[in-house]
Amino acid sequence: MPKDPRxxxxxxxxxxxxxxxxxxxxxxxESGLARSYLGGVERGQRNIALLNIVRLAETLGRKPAELMMDL
Amino acid sequence: MPKDPRxxxxxxxxxxxxxxxxxxxxxxxESGLARSYLGGVERGQRNIALLNIVRLAETLGRKPAELMMDL
Incomplete structure (x- = not known):
């Protein structure tokens, strides 16, 4: 892992x-997830799990794999 | 979600x-994860988180996005 995946x-x-x-x-x-949780995810402080990855992808109109593109 | 992402x-x-x-x-x-845990993931019983997805992808010589292809 060159950089932290989170x-x-x-x-x-x-x-x-x-x-x-x-x-x-x-x-x-739109996603129903807490803003404070999303902030933590965007700052790389949370180890987000599969169901929330899928939920965010669907909310953004993307495939879950697109959220993982840079990893 | 047409089918459970897990x-x-x-x-x-x-x-x-x-x-x-x-x-x-x-x-x-090879991955250092417990076989019982992997069994649960493969049966769709676990909501696997980002760091373990990346760990399994690296162990299998794949990109994390490849593990998410069917979702």
């Missing part, structure tokens, strides 16, 4: 969220 | 493990 995932998530033109608050509302 | 992920993991010609026991030894 950091890479967080950066990718933030990039896709911004492409969509959404704030963390909007992504939280 | 089930789809488990099937994909089992398929890639078999392509490699490995038993669950071998994948457990």
């Amino acid at each position: 950091i890479l995932f967080g950066k990718r998530l933030a990039a896709l969220r911004k492409e969509r033109g959404w704030s963390q608050e909007q992504l939280a509302l | 089930i789809l992920f488990g099937k994909r993991l089992a398929a890639l493990r078999k392509e490699r010609g490995w038993s669950q026991e071998q994948l457990a030894l």
Whole structure:
């Protein structure tokens, strides 16, 4: 692992969220996940599990694999 | 979600493990994860988190996104 996968995932998530033109608050509302949790994921502080990865991907209109592209 | 992502992920993991010609026991030894845990993941009973997805992908010589292809 050249870089912590949690950091890479967080950066990718933030990039896709911004492409969509959404704030963390909007992504939280749309996904039903807490904004504080999303903030932790985007900062690479959380080891997000499969079901939440899929939930965020669906909310953003992406395939789960697209969220893992940079890893 | 048409089908439980845990089930789809488990099937994909089992398929890639078999392509490699490995038993669950071998994948457990190579990855350092418990065989009982891997069995649960392959049966779709566990909500595997990012760091273990990356660990299994690296052990199998795949990109993490390849493990998410069917989701």
